[in-house]
Amino acid sequence: MPLTLAAAQSDLLSKLGIEDVSVATDLMQQDVIIAINGAMQTLQSAGEDYFTRQKLLLTLGVGTSVYSIAGVQAVLGPVRLNDSIPLRALESRGEIDQFDRIFLGGTDYGSIAGTPMAYWVEYLRQGSAGNIQQVNIWLAPPTAASVLPATLAVEVVDAATSYSAADLATNALLPISQNYGESIFLPIARYLITRSSQFSRPDILAGLTADYQSAMQRLGLFGGFPNVDQSGTKPPRKVQA
Amino acid sequence: MSISTVQLAARVARRSRTGDVTRLSMSEQEDVIAACNGALQRLFNALPAYFKEQTQGFLLPAPQIIQGIGAIQYGVTLTGIVLAANQIGQTIVLDGDQGWNQIMAIDPIAQTVSLLNPFMGPTGTTSATIYGNALYSTDYPFDRIIGNPIFANAALTPLMRTDMIRANGNDASWIFQQSVGQPQAWWTQVFGESQGKTPLVVLRFAPAPDQAYAVNVRLAFWPRLLTLTDLQSARPVFVPDQFIHPSLIPMAIQEFMQYPSFLSRKDEKQVDQKGKEGEKWAKDQLGQIGVPNNRIYTPVGY
Numbered sequence: 001m002p003l004t005l006a007a008a009q010s011d012l013l014s015k016l017g018i019e020d021v022s023v024a025t026d027l028m029q030q031d032v033i034i035a036i037n038g039a040m041q042t043l044q045s046a047g048e049d050y051f052t053r054q055k056l057l058l059t060l061g062v063g064t065s066v067y068s069i070a071g072v073q074a075v076l077g078p079v080r081l082n083d084s085i086p087l088r089a090l091e092s093r094g095e096i097d098q099f100d101r102i103f104l105g106g107t108d109y110g111s112i113a114g115t116p117m118a119y120w121v122e123y124l125r126q127g128s129a130g131n132i133q134q135v136n137i138w139l140a141p142p143t144a145a146s147v148l149p150a151t152l153a154v155e156v157v158d159a160a161t162s163y164s165a166a167d168l169a170t171n172a173l174l175p176i177s178q179n180y181g182e183s184i185f186l187p188i189a190r191y192l193i194t195r196s197s198q199f200s201r202p203d204i205l206a207g208l209t210a211d212y213q214s215a216m217q218r219l220g221l222f223g224g225f226p227n228v229d230q231s232g233t234k235p236p237r238k239v240q241a
Numbered sequence: 242m243s244i245s246t247v248q249l250a251a252r253v254a255r256r257s258r259t260g261d262v263t264r265l266s267m268s269e270q271e272d273v274i275a276a277c278n279g280a281l282q283r284l285f286n287a288l289p290a291y292f293k294e295q296t297q298g299f300l301l302p303a304p305q306i307i308q309g310i311g312a313i314q315y316g317v318t319l320t321g322i323v324l325a326a327n328q329i330g331q332t333i334v335l336d337g338d339q340g341w342n343q344i345m346a347i348d349p350i351a352q353t354v355s356l357l358n359p360f361m362g363p364t365g366t367t368s369a370t371i372y373g374n375a376l377y378s379t380d381y382p383f384d385r386i387i388g389n390p391i392f393a394n395a396a397l398t399p400l401m402r403t404d405m406i407r408a409n410g411n412d413a414s415w416i417f418q419q420s421v422g423q424p425q426a427w428w429t430q431v432f433g434e435s436q437g438k439t440p441l442v443v444l445r446f447a448p449a450p451d452q453a454y455a456v457n458v459r460l461a462f463w464p465r466l467l468t469l470t471d472l473q474s475a476r477p478v479f480v481p482d483q484f485i486h487p488s489l490i491p492m493a494i495q496e497f498m499q500y501p502s503f504l505s506r507k508d509e510k511q512v513d514q515k516g517k518e519g520e521k522w523a524k525d526q527l528g529q530i531g532v533p534n535n536r537i538y539t540p541v542g543y
Contacts (some may be wrong), residue, residue, distance in 0.1 A: 077264075078263065078264075086263050088265070088266060088267040088270055089266040089267065090266060090267050090268075091266050091267075091268055095267065095268065103267060103271070103469050104468075104469070104470065105468070117267075117469075117473060118267045
């Protein structure tokens with residue numbers, strides 16, 4: 001049974017000495033949410049080995065070379081045309097701007113519409129409040145009418161789910177593989193709740209810290225962060241019995 | 242049965258930083274393709290002659306008359322004329338100009354033709370005779386001709402190479418260049434490729450053909466460059482099967498060492514050695530088809 005938001009909440013409140021959820025103050029509930037969101041974000045940024053890899057389908061339009069995707073933390077690749085033909089990653093905006101010149105021996109800037117061969121992922125800041133992340137996928141060449149209808153299957157890591165105190169009442173399931181619920185997610189969240197102003201259990205702090213460190217170590221061993229380690233030589237999975 | 246570009250690239254990319262050609266960026270895939278091209282060219286250099294030579298038939302066309310050409314006195318560009326690419330290098334004789342001229346470049350979109358010499362006749366519309374005394378092909382290279390071209394089905398009447406008149410401006414050149422009949426001599430004319438001119442070289446013939454002739458030319462050719470488009474379309478790499486694994490792949494991996502996407506496994510010496518052995522294996526093949534395998538009592542000439 002995967003972890004529910006309510007189960008995580010009562011577990012974290014117990015670390016603040018609250019055995020009955022109904023008596024928790026708003027401040028405590030807020031600290032619980034911060035701890036849950038913090039642990040979610042840590043797990044979400046740990047890489048695809050934690051079931052964060054997700055497939056997104058975009059519908060291609062005639063001559064459109066850029067597609068914005070929302071709510072995505074990172075594009076992992078591969079990016080595939082019609083869910084079958086892999087496209088090649090480009091390394092810079094310059095390669096998109098001079099695609100025909102560099103890769104196809106042409107003289108024009110950009111690329112003439114045809115069957116997409118390559119993509120480049122652009123990460124931009126947008127706006128000045130809230131989620132400022134914008135992810136754009138550039139295609140080269142842009143899709144010609146003869147190629148349509150066509151889709152783009154993009155493998156991504158979604159942005160971490162962000163909860164508010166109001167969500168605690170919904171008893172929702174946390175979007176975490178149950179393999180990592182108690183072993184990684186909860187130790188991290190428990191450690192984060194110790195940073196609450198309501199935490200007054202120095203007797204369990206050492207144990208929670210040790211559990212947290214062990215969970216973070218597990219996070220490093222089980223998976224790898226793709227944005228850091230792209231060399232293809234991931235550290236071996238040293239899972240111990 | 243041969244190997245396709247993507248199969249070859251996948252083999253070579255096993256030594257890349259990802260070990261998987263599909264997980265390389267486009268620039269890195271270009272590294273792989275460049276390595277394959279380097280290996281292909283070295284392999285073709287090492288292969289026995291019979292794998293890289295062929296006899297190809299070409300047409301020396303009959304004289305062609307074209308009307309309605311725009312010409313400007315002392316200009317070197319004709320307008321309103323569309324010619325085929327393989328007419329580059331041929332002689333053009335314009336009405337109103339006594340001198341023979343030559344087609345140096347063709348622009349079918351602008352419908353213009355560039356001439357070797359300025360047009361000496363009056364500005365206006367004129368007509369011209371084009372003599373098929375030059376060969377240029379967009380399919381076959383003429384940068385290495387083996388032996389003399391011969392008339393098809395008439396091997397006893399070869400065309401003789403004449404170094405005396407290999408270029409324009411030579412004292413004797415007018416003898417052949419302004420006469421029409423059955424071609425007797427041939428030479429090459431380069432077009433200054435390094436200066437951005439195309440083609441690299443054409444074959445010239447003299448006298449200018451009075452009718453259409455079929456000519457056989459023995460050509461040495463080099464492998465066509467592989468491109469990223471070939472990778473996309475899985476185009477076959479035309480190398481004899483027996484040279485793919487012993488020569489082409491080790492040589493391509495050896496070439497790949499110089500590119501940044503190569504992942505060092507501290508065995509560069511071995512990779513280099515295998516590449517050299519592959520090249521040597523190709524060089525050690527018998528020089529001609531039909532050569533006896535035993536070297537003892539081998540007739541002189543093999």
